Amino acid sequence: MATSCTKKEGTPGPDDSAFRTQSELSDVVIVVEGRPLHVNRSVLSLISPVFLKMFNGEWKGKAEVPLADKKYDHFVELLLCVYPPHGKLISMETLDVVLPLADEYGIESLKLRCEAFVLARFQHRITKFNNPPTKELVHFLYLADKYKLKTLLEESVEKVILRPYDGKGGVKMLNEFGLLSVEVKYRITSERLCLLEKQQCPFSL
Incomplete structure (x- = not known):
């Protein structure tokens, strides 16, 4: 890889x-x-x-x-x-x-520094850092899942569910998405479904 x-x-x-x-x-x-x-x-x-x-x-x-x-x-x-x-x-x-x-x-201290580095990019004032290409974002998600970086996992999931899912350029088509744990894949699909339901019913609580 x-x-x-x-x-x-x-x-x-x-x-x-x-x-x-x-x-x-x-x-x-x-x-x-x-x-x-x-x-x-x-x-x-x-x-x-x-x-x-x-x-x-x-x-x-x-x-x-x-x-x-x-x-x-x-x-x-x-x-x-x-x-x-x-x-x-x-x-x-x-x-x-x-x-x-x-x-x-x-x-562990170095793992946390690696996590903090990516999180700082997510909060950067420059768009190309805080809104990375889908392939890079899925890579960060993969790292967070594989190395148990909880905060980075939360932030990455929040961003990934807003990206195209199927078809060319979709997150599902990327190799590293296929390497994610079953739990993380299930969470992403579930949260995407909830997001779509809210968009289709804007008056729901």
Whole structure:
């Protein structure tokens, strides 16, 4: 599935200079795609309960830890978002990279930052942000459903029920709409029905 943060060929990767070499504070090396990232296990353990469990379990005492199923640039983006003192802001280019990793590693604060980023777009004074194209809106809905972002789910549903449903360009025709949970699909169809009934009977209470 294509994401909004697909890196264009020739585009430089994220700034990994803080993690390329050993520092006074780094005490473990995480190897991603054969490339080392020098980090501090205590810092990662404070950020993520999953890292805490790993460093006290299968990774305990290891000076070097390989992550075979991760992409180097994606993991650097995660570190830049959560590792002090960086605190990199979420963007459309990084949302689909850091949100899945935040969910995988149980970093709830980063998940909430991702949610807040999209909600801020919904409230933006510029129309193209607060009223995104249907495909982008359904993508936000899909993320909210998949990663249990309750506030974003509410806001996305409110917008989606106002969009065309069937036919060319309708929300039902988009791939990610098909990936939504049964509960969310049912809610959308139910709320659309209620909306249509109110429009057809303007004097109803």
